[in-house]
Amino acid sequence: DKAVFFFGNGKAEAGREDRDLLGGKGANLMEMTNLGVPVPPGFTIACNLCDLYLASGKVPNGLHADVENAIARLEEAAGRRFGDVTNPLLVSVRSGARVSMPGMMETILNLGLNDDTVKGLAAQSGSPRFAYDSYRRLLQMYGDVVLGVPFADFEHLLAAKRLTTGAKTDAELPAESLMVLVQEYQALIKTVTGKPFPHDPREQLWGAIEAVWRSWTLKKAVDYRRVNHIAETPGTAVNIVAMVFGNLGDDSGTGVAFTRDPSTGEKRFYGEFLVNAQGEDVVAGIRTPEPIERMAQHLPQAYEDLLRTQALLERHFRDMQDLEFTVERGKLYLLQTRTGKRTAAAAVRIARELVHEGLITQPEALQRVPAKQLDQLLHPIIDRRSKPQAIAKGLPASPGAASGMVVFDADVAEARGARGESVILVCDETTPEDFHGMVAARAILTARGGMTSHAAVVARGMGKCAIVGCDAIRVNAGNRRFTVGETEVVEGDWITLDGATGDVFLGDLPTVPSEVMQVNAGTRKAADAPVYQGFAELLAWADGQRRLSVRANADTPHDAQVARAFGAEGIGLCRTEHMFFDGDRIHSMREMIVAHDEGGRRRALGKLLPMQRGDFEGIFAAMDGFPVTIRLLDPPLHEFLPHGGEEAKLLARRIGVTRRELMRLVETLRESNPMLGHRGCRLGVTYPEITEMQARAIFEAATACQQRGIVVKPEIMIPLVSTVEEFRHQRRIVDRMAEIVRTETGTRVEYLVGTMIELPRAALTAAAIAKEAEFFSFGTNDLTQTTLGLSRDDAGRFLPLYVERGIYPEDPFQVLDVDGVGRLISMATADGRGSRPALKVGICGEHGGDPKSVAFCHQTGLDYVSCSPFRVPIARLAAAQAT
Numbered sequence: 001d002k003a004v005f006f007f008g009n010g011k012a013e014a015g016r017e018d019r020d021l022l023g024g025k026g027a028n029l030m031e032m033t034n035l036g037v038p039v040p041p042g043f044t045i046a047c048n049l050c051d052l053y054l055a056s057g058k059v060p061n062g063l064h065a066d067v068e069n070a071i072a073r074l075e076e077a078a079g080r081r082f083g084d085v086t087n088p089l090l091v092s093v094r095s096g097a098r099v100s101m102p103g104m105m106e107t108i109l110n111l112g113l114n115d116d117t118v119k120g121l122a123a124q125s126g127s128p129r130f131a132y133d134s135y136r137r138l139l140q141m142y143g144d145v146v147l148g149v150p151f152a153d154f155e156h157l158l159a160a161k162r163l164t165t166g167a168k169t170d171a172e173l174p175a176e177s178l179m180v181l182v183q184e185y186q187a188l189i190k191t192v193t194g195k196p197f198p199h200d201p202r203e204q205l206w207g208a209i210e211a212v213w214r215s216w217t218l219k220k221a222v223d224y225r226r227v228n229h230i231a232e233t234p235g236t237a238v239n240i241v242a243m244v245f246g247n248l249g250d251d252s253g254t255g256v257a258f259t260r261d262p263s264t265g266e267k268r269f270y271g272e273f274l275v276n277a278q279g280e281d282v283v284a285g286i287r288t289p290e291p292i293e294r295m296a297q298h299l300p301q302a303y304e305d306l307l308r309t310q311a312l313l314e315r316h317f318r319d320m321q322d323l324e325f326t327v328e329r330g331k332l333y334l335l336q337t338r339t340g341k342r343t344a345a346a347a348v349r350i351a352r353e354l355v356h357e358g359l360i361t362q363p364e365a366l367q368r369v370p371a372k373q374l375d376q377l378l379h380p381i382i383d384r385r386s387k388p389q390a391i392a393k394g395l396p397a398s399p400g401a402a403s404g405m406v407v408f409d410a411d412v413a414e415a416r417g418a419r420g421e422s423v424i425l426v427c428d429e430t431t432p433e434d435f436h437g438m439v440a441a442r443a444i445l446t447a448r449g450g451m452t453s454h455a456a457v458v459a460r461g462m463g464k465c466a467i468v469g470c471d472a473i474r475v476n477a478g479n480r481r482f483t484v485g486e487t488e489v490v491e492g493d494w495i496t497l498d499g500a501t502g503d504v505f506l507g508d509l510p511t512v513p514s515e516v517m518q519v520n521a522g523t524r525k526a527a528d529a530p531v532y533q534g535f536a537e538l539l540a541w542a543d544g545q546r547r548l549s550v551r552a553n554a555d556t557p558h559d560a561q562v563a564r565a566f567g568a569e570g571i572g573l574c575r576t577e578h579m580f581f582d583g584d585r586i587h588s589m590r591e592m593i594v595a596h597d598e599g600g601r602r603r604a605l606g607k608l609l610p611m612q613r614g615d616f617e618g619i620f621a622a623m624d625g626f627p628v629t630i631r632l633l634d635p636p637l638h639e640f641l642p643h644g645g646e647e648a649k650l651l652a653r654r655i656g657v658t659r660r661e662l663m664r665l666v667e668t669l670r671e672s673n674p675m676l677g678h679r680g681c682r683l684g685v686t687y688p689e690i691t692e693m694q695a696r697a698i699f700e701a702a703t704a705c706q707q708r709g710i711v712v713k714p715e716i717m718i719p720l721v722s723t724v725e726e727f728r729h730q731r732r733i734v735d736r737m738a739e740i741v742r743t744e745t746g747t748r749v750e751y752l753v754g755t756m757i758e759l760p761r762a763a764l765t766a767a768a769i770a771k772e773a774e775f776f777s778f779g780t781n782d783l784t785q786t787t788l789g790l791s792r793d794d795a796g797r798f799l800p801l802y803v804e805r806g807i808y809p810e811d812p813f814q815v816l817d818v819d820g821v822g823r824l825i826s827m828a829t830a831d832g833r834g835s836r837p838a839l840k841v842g843i844c845g846e847h848g849g850d851p852k853s854v855a856f857c858h859q860t861g862l863d864y865v866s867c868s869p870f871r872v873p874i875a876r877l878a879a880a881q882a883t
């Protein structure tokens with residue numbers, strides 16, 4: 001197979017379509033060459049040679065000869081010879097993999113210089129300063145990357161030279177100092193490695209090529225690939241490119257630019273450059289670069305060429321490009337072009353505008369925006385104009401920005417939250433017991449736990465900002481304080497979190513609602529909101545393309561309204577138990593639970609009925625015309641009971657028992673494995689009056705709404721069914737209540753009764769259940785727990801390790817386990833539809849808002865996915881991307 005590909009003189013042996021073979025950098029250099037864009041000549045060693053080298057530790061057979069040939073062609077094209085003492089060819093040796101891994105691997109510039117060729121370069125360029133500056137850069141990069149001499153050692157010598165000459169920047173160092181520095185650098189290399197710097201250009205070249213290959217295995221590169229799911233093979237290509245020089249004086253320079261603004265997406269040429277500089281000087285931050293527009297003054301011809309070239313490249317690649325360029329004595333050269341990284345806001349805006357400019361189609365635009373990032377556009381953002389400094393950084397578990405006073409206890413959070421204060425709950429980690437505190441807090445910060453920890457999952461569900469696993473903070477909840485290094489933060493101090501980056505700041509930083517939310521709230525006009533326009537139009541295109549419908553998980557009328565605003569086409573999961581926690585309701589609920597007999601239960605349920613009915617009315621009204629799936633009571637009853645203290649005393653008084661008696665009662669309800677205990681439809685089977693009350697509330701609310709002209713589509717869902725008999729039992733009660741309400745009101749309401757499939761047995765017997773049930777909703781949270789035998793609340797201890805080791809490809813609670821849980825879903829869907837072709841099938845649970853899982857649901861032929869309101873836009877886009 002051909003291993004080396006040449007480009008130069010306006011012709012290349014490959015192009016952009018060869019990215020897999022030659023890496024992104026090489027393929028695009030060739031593409032630019034073919035386009036007639038000025039690129040210095042060079043050649044690329046294909047990626048798979050890296051693999052061969054790393055496997056054998058040897059330069060693959062035949063490659064030496066191929067490279068020699070390519071060098072001969074390069075010398076021809078450049079009109080210089082490698083190692084020539086009067087007119088030396090210098091090259092850069094650059095890494096470049098299939099997928100861009102910015103800054104992860106190595107590049108060496110000015111290769112081919114030595115004590116002899118440097119003189120030729122000096123004479124030929126007429127600038128000894130330039131020649132020795134280039135040489136010292138080679139020694140520094142080569143010493144660091146190939147020979148393992150610490151970069152800092154070179155920097156010390158360089159800094160000393162600046163000091164002794166009084167130069168403020170490297171660019172001011174005179175030629176004489178650089179000549180001395182070059183000697184010092186060589187001495188340093190000799191001291192550290194015991195060997196002199198290799199003066200033979202070919203030895204330099206191979207040393208550099210092997211170093212680039214080896215940089216594939218640097219820890220940072222390996223980590224980057226793991227986090228970004230980039231394949232370990234075939235490794236990086238190596239690009240050998242004739243040098244052009246931006247450090248030849250004031251008519252030269254180098255820079256980086258984007259064809260559009262990468263943070264806002266605005267269509268304006270955006271970038272920075274430096275006069276008389278080379279390579280990474282712009283990003284290195286030693287000298288402050290100038291905004292790209294200034295190039296018009298310094299290098300007018302090159303600037304004009306650059307403007308033309310950037311427009312050409314964007315049109316050709318049909319996406320925003322990130323460019324690297326160098327100007328040598330007034331002449332422009334492009335050294336790299338690639339698809340530019342961008343924020344979610346920019347991604348949305350650019351995708352939309354490229355469609356309007358006729359560069360891409362709508363379906364292409366939909367693929368251009370990572371669905372996962374869309375929720376960044378919904379959360380408030382920190383106003384970073386004042387450039388605040390973070391005191392610590394944790395895992396960005398749930399995006400958004402929030403400021404508040406630090407509290408260390410859920411009860412304190414609740415109490416202060418109730419007084420209208422903004423608080424941030426800080427703890428080592430949260431447990432379900434802290435839920436009320438999390439509800440009251442503006443944001444959550446934990447010192448431990450990963451992206452799937454309780455705090456992370458719950459916060460994401462609530463659309464609330466959270467930073468987890470922030471191990472730089474030491475929490476001392478007992479003394480109500482935490483420390484970061486020397487800094488101490490005590491209860492009541494203000495901090496600000498950026499959940500999108502994981503940054504923790506001291507103080508109350510100003511935030512601003514996102515543009516999309518401002519428009520949704522009516523405080524900003526859509527016409528002045530380009531990001532909103534992009535967001536809305538992109539999602540409209542997505543709606544036109546997708547087949548899956550998207551619903552929301554919403555428990556309150558307010559959530560239902562939010563969900564509608566985000567484009568939810570119904571509610572896929574309304575958890576009725578959440579309605580029992582508010583205010584006074586919890587007391588009636590508790591009365592019901594501890595009642596001695598059915599009569600006592602019915603009395604307490606009677607108090608709950610009007611409250612449930614009211615909630616349902618609100619939800620039906622918000623979802624006018626759209627289906628609402630209501631799940632009957634699901635959690636084990638003891639979750640509602642007080643754990644002691646004041647609350648228990650209060651309850652005992654209300655129901656007229658002593659505290660001792662009450663605690664005994666509570667004790668009898670305790671279960672050792674509540675997740676598999678007395679919950680779900682098992683409650684309705686043992687206490688049918690609960691199902692009766694809930695069904696009555698639903699039908700009375702639906703009837704009332706329908707009488708007001710609202711189109712109601714209730715879908716009543718029986719949870720945790722494992723056998724069709726349970727379903728039949730519950731369905732009979734629901735149907736009977738429908739009949740009763742109809743007789744009482746004289747109004748018929750259409751409704752469906754279906755079940756949640758969240759136990760493997762239900763999936764396995766789907767054919768039988770579908771004979772009785774009109775819809776299935778896969779409760780993938782529980783189905784994952786029960787299929788994998790994995791408790792979500794306890795998995796935090798080992799799950800991160802499992803993912804890190806690759807035992808699980810991904811966290812199964814975030815990304816659906818397609819091989820296991822997915823198999824049950826597709827089987828049950830097929831079997832269910834076998835008995836009832838019109839069976840409606842959807843999923844609810846965390847996975848409904850995960851793009852990969854949504855794609856699976858599309859492929860499996862589900863009717864809808866349901867997810868938390870803030871993820872509805874993600875699901876809409878992901879459902880379109882899946883088609």
Ligand code: ADP
Pocket residue numbers: 040091092093094095102103104105106107109241242243244245278279280324325326335336
């Ligand atoms: P990275 O992938 O880290 O960006 P590059 O291979 O692009 O590394 O090179 C780093 C820097 O060196 C870039 O700024 C690039 O413009 C510059 N550079 C690379 N090759 C040459 C060359 N042949 N002539 C001049 N500058 C070069």
Ligand code: MG
Pocket residue numbers: 324336
């Ligand atoms: Mg680069």
Ligand code: MG
Pocket residue numbers: 634719758779782
């Ligand atoms: Mg469940």
